[in-house]
Amino acid sequence: MTRTARAYTNIALIKYWGKKDKQLKLPYTNSLSLTLDRFYTDTKATIIDADKDIVYLNKQLLDETKNKRIINYLQTIRDFYGFSDHFQIDSINHVPTSAGFASSASGFAALAAAINETKQLGLTRQELSILARNGSGSASRSIYGGFVEWQAGFDNASSFAVPIDENPQIDLSLLSVVINKHSKKVSSTVGMENSVKTSPFYPNWVTLVSSEIKEIKQAIAKKDLQKIGEISEHNAMSMHALTLSANPSFTYFAPQTIKIMQLIQELRQKGIFAYATIDAGPNVKIICTKESITKVQEYIEQQLSDVTCVVANIGPGIQYI
Numbered sequence: 001m002t003r004t005a006r007a008y009t010n011i012a013l014i015k016y017w018g019k020k021d022k023q024l025k026l027p028y029t030n031s032l033s034l035t036l037d038r039f040y041t042d043t044k045a046t047i048i049d050a051d052k053d054i055v056y057l058n059k060q061l062l063d064e065t066k067n068k069r070i071i072n073y074l075q076t077i078r079d080f081y082g083f084s085d086h087f088q089i090d091s092i093n094h095v096p097t098s099a100g101f102a103s104s105a106s107g108f109a110a111l112a113a114a115i116n117e118t119k120q121l122g123l124t125r126q127e128l129s130i131l132a133r134n135g136s137g138s139a140s141r142s143i144y145g146g147f148v149e150w151q152a153g154f155d156n157a158s159s160f161a162v163p164i165d166e167n168p169q170i171d172l173s174l175l176s177v178v179i180n181k182h183s184k185k186v187s188s189t190v191g192m193e194n195s196v197k198t199s200p201f202y203p204n205w206v207t208l209v210s211s212e213i214k215e216i217k218q219a220i221a222k223k224d225l226q227k228i229g230e231i232s233e234h235n236a237m238s239m240h241a242l243t244l245s246a247n248p249s250f251t252y253f254a255p256q257t258i259k260i261m262q263l264i265q266e267l268r269q270k271g272i273f274a275y276a277t278i279d280a281g282p283n284v285k286i287i288c289t290k291e292s293i294t295k296v297q298e299y300i301e302q303q304l305s306d307v308t309c310v311v312a313n314i315g316p317g318i319q320y321i
């Protein structure tokens, strides 16, 4: 019996923003993330006697406009390992209703692991990270649990994630604040490309990331929560400064995003531990301690009516069930 592969999503504390090789998804910089326990994808791959792949997501058959990225990825895998089988992919995203979490990280990590399982490729976790990266950059990190660093590398074989601490005994929790009214989405691929090409600050970003990665790794080793929070928030704001300084300028922030950032500052003034990180969308993820998270959630829900809060903790790497 072929087992189902389960991959959890991850939140980057030091962001990946910009590809030096679009095809291979090689980033300009290293990045560092925390794997989460609440949002995951279960994927099963079955070999079928057909000349086309079929993809079911949440039990619904995807048509050709929606399955293109997955089909292209399966072709990349076939070319890479030199086999010709086609697959039925059954994938379920376990994301709390309207949590709005980007699922490409857990999605492509689970798909890479599912093919590894079905085809008995016997890949090491490093090889699995490389394979997942070819689907979506951030998926390279979802192979491992806890704190994970994706090393940029210079070619397909040298760009993969490594675990920093898979089971950290550290008092961090994440509050995902989902803004229910969504603004128009710029894909991360397009957003990165525009930032790299047109933001005058892009070279500074590359320098900043290399120093912030070193600093945050030291802070993780010392379990210095405040430093981890400060560096993560500063890194996220610096990434979003690249979108604002692109030409033409764009932003992922919605009015509510700014409002939540202000509330986080107010919470800190009251002595409550809370730091923001934001990906390529309007939702805010708040880095909290186990003690602060209830107060943070209460304050946010009190001040804003049209948001949904979801609590997540540190999660594991790839599993087969």
Ligand code: PMV
Pocket (backbone or CB within 6 Å): 011, 012, 014, 015, 016, 017, 031, 102, 104, 105, 136, 137, 138, 139, 188, 189, 278, 279, 280
């Ligand atoms: O892996 P992608 O192409 O979905 O890009 C992820 C980009 C960010 O989420 C904004 C940052 C990151 O490192 O995950």
